[in-house]
Amino acid sequence: MNAAAIQVKGLEKSYKNLEVLRGVDFDVAAGSIFALLGSNGAGKTTVVKILATLLKADAGTAKVNGFDVATQPAEVRESISLTGQFAAVDEILSGRENLVLLARLRHLKDPGSVANGLLERFSLADAAARKVATYSGGMRRRLDIAMSLIGNPPVIFLDEPTTGLDPQARLEVWDAVRELAAQGTTVLLTTQYLDEAEQLADRIAILHGGRIIVNGTLAELKQMLPPAEVEYVEKQPTLEDVFLAVVGHQ
Amino acid sequence: MTTHFFSDTAVLLGRSLRHIARSLDTIITTAIMPIGFMLLFVYVFGGAINSGSDSYVSYLLPGILIITIASGISYTAYRLFLDMKSGIFERFQSMPIARSSVLWAHVLTSLVANLVSLAVVVLVALLMGFRSGAGPAAWLAVVGILVLFTLALTWIAVIPGLTAKSVDGASAFSYPLIFLPFISSAFVPTATMPGPVRAFAEHQPVTSIVNAIRDLFSDQPVGADIWTALAWCVGILVVAYVFAVATYRRKIA
Numbered sequence: 173m174n175a176a177a178i179q180v181k182g183l184e185k186s187y188k189n190l191e192v193l194r195g196v197d198f199d200v201a202a203g204s205i206f207a208l209l210g211s212n213g214a215g216k217t218t219v220v221k222i223l224a225t226l227l228k229a230d231a232g233t234a235k236v237n238g239f240d241v242a243t244q245p246a247e248v249r250e251s252i253s254l255t256g257q258f259a260a261v262d263e264i265l266s267g268r269e270n271l272v273l274l275a276r277l278r279h280l281k282d283p284g285s286v287a288n289g290l291l292e293r294f295s296l297a298d299a300a301a302r303k304v305a306t307y308s309g310g311m312r313r314r315l316d317i318a319m320s321l322i323g324n325p326p327v328i329f330l331d332e333p334t335t336g337l338d339p340q341a342r343l344e345v346w347d348a349v350r351e352l353a354a355q356g357t358t359v360l361l362t363t364q365y366l367d368e369a370e371q372l373a374d375r376i377a378i379l380h381g382g383r384i385i386v387n388g389t390l391a392e393l394k395q396m397l398p399p400a401e402v403e404y405v406e407k408q409p410t411l412e413d414v415f416l417a418v419v420g421h422q
Numbered sequence: 423m424t425t426h427f428f429s430d431t432a433v434l435l436g437r438s439l440r441h442i443a444r445s446l447d448t449i450i451t452t453a454i455m456p457i458g459f460m461l462l463f464v465y466v467f468g469g470a471i472n473s474g475s476d477s478y479v480s481y482l483l484p485g486i487l488i489i490t491i492a493s494g495i496s497y498t499a500y501r502l503f504l505d506m507k508s509g510i511f512e513r514f515q516s517m518p519i520a521r522s523s524v525l526w527a528h529v530l531t532s533l534v535a536n537l538v539s540l541a542v543v544v545l546v547a548l549l550m551g552f553r554s555g556a557g558p559a560a561w562l563a564v565v566g567i568l569v570l571f572t573l574a575l576t577w578i579a580v581i582p583g584l585t586a587k588s589v590d591g592a593s594a595f596s597y598p599l600i601f602l603p604f605i606s607s608a609f610v611p612t613a614t615m616p617g618p619v620r621a622f623a624e625h626q627p628v629t630s631i632v633n634a635i636r637d638l639f640s641d642q643p644v645g646a647d648i649w650t651a652l653a654w655c656v657g658i659l660v661v662a663y664v665f666a667v668a669t670y671r672r673k674i675a
């Protein structure tokens with residue numbers, strides 16, 4: 173089954189006079205990892221918020237898991253989970269209490285065992301009873317992602333999941349994301365780190381100037397650089413080259 | 423409103439009550455300022471104030487209870503602001519829960535926390551010589567008025583909690599509310615005030631609420647004050663609720 177888990181058509185959004193999105197289109201195949209790349213302020217978070225029913229688009233349509241975000245928000249919320257830019261965990265509660273809280277809010281039968289399973293899976297079992305305020309950045313992010321998995325939503329949004337993390341914590345998050353996709357979850361990931369998209373994503377789109385200006389697999393994106401310049405040093409264009417070339421940097 | 427409204431609210435209420443249980447300082451700091459005022463007025467200024475009552479602490483207590491609530495509700499704005507800031511608010515809003523339960527949980531938490539603070543203040547007042555001849559029905563009426571007043575002010579607090587840009591902004595709104603009892607019948611009889619001040623004092627909500635509670639405590643017939651007090655509480659509650667919900671809608675649109 174390769175039906176689109178996310179379909180976005182002609183999405184527009186302005187904040188007062190500032191046009192952030194001017195007609196964004198993309199599809200994400202079910203079970204794939206899709207990376208939305210862009211500079212700070214490009215509107216990545218705005219796209220995610222619209223898809224997560226936290227913001228209303230000015231124009232255009234968006235469907236998640238077959239449900240329209242504007243007309244069927246309740247069904248969309250059943251189908252998704254959102255991991256925002258800042259680890260949205262409750263600092264005063266323990267790691268386990270955070271997971272139990274979310275499991276209760278998802279109306280699951282046995283919140284305790286759901287929590288225990290995730291603590292084990294994300295190597296947080298030892299810290300389960302500690303207040304989250306004492307966690308490291310990486311642990312906090314792992315807990316954040318674990319909280320997103322409760323109830324096994326088919327679509328997961330990760331908004332800049334590794335911003336502010338050290339390299340080790342970043343690798344841990346990457347492993348978690350890969351594991352998700354391996355289980356058939358659709359992941360929409362936003363990032364400003366090009367290597368992150370390169371490492372994780374099946375498809376990559378670049379959001380710039382309010383539109384998707386490039387959308388393809390890593391291989392396709394790399395082909396977009398004109399092969400005209402013959403250099404004597406053998407050097408593959410990195411995704412970073414592609415990004416800077418298409419967004420018009422010198 | 424979905425079928426999960428009550429269970430979701432209960433789960434989220436459990437969460438914020440846990441916050442309070444783990445930071446009891448919020449209860450204590452809420453109670454400390456009113457207790458400080460009470461000590462100051464009873465033992466420093468009280469001797470020079472002619473309240474026309476035998477026990478100044480008994481005269482003073484209703485106003486002190488109002489100040490307790492006014493300072494307590496700023497924590498609601500504070501907690502709500504932190505939830506907005508940390509992103510956990512958005513996480514809840516993107517989940518399949520009854521959305522309004524997020525606000526209701528904060529409001530009910532405020533009610534519980536304020537009732538605990540009020541109980542602490544009343545205990546201190548008892549130690550300072552406060553005595554009441556009120557029967558169970560009168561006590562119930564006092565609690566009812568205080569609950570209504572807390573809910574009314576809490577819904578006001580929700581608005582800065584949702585819209586504030588900084589922690590200071592989230593709690594600063596409560597200062598005028600704390601000050602309001604001073605220009606009322608809470609500390610001195612309004613008859614001693616000059617014309618315009620007296621007119622303001624006699625027609626602002628605190629005076630009728632204070633008078634009603636004072637009469638209930640001293641086992642006097644409450645007269646029209648209780649209806650004025652109830653009208654103020656319900657009126658503020660309704661207006662604040664409407665504005666808070668409108669603000670909330672705009673926020674989660």
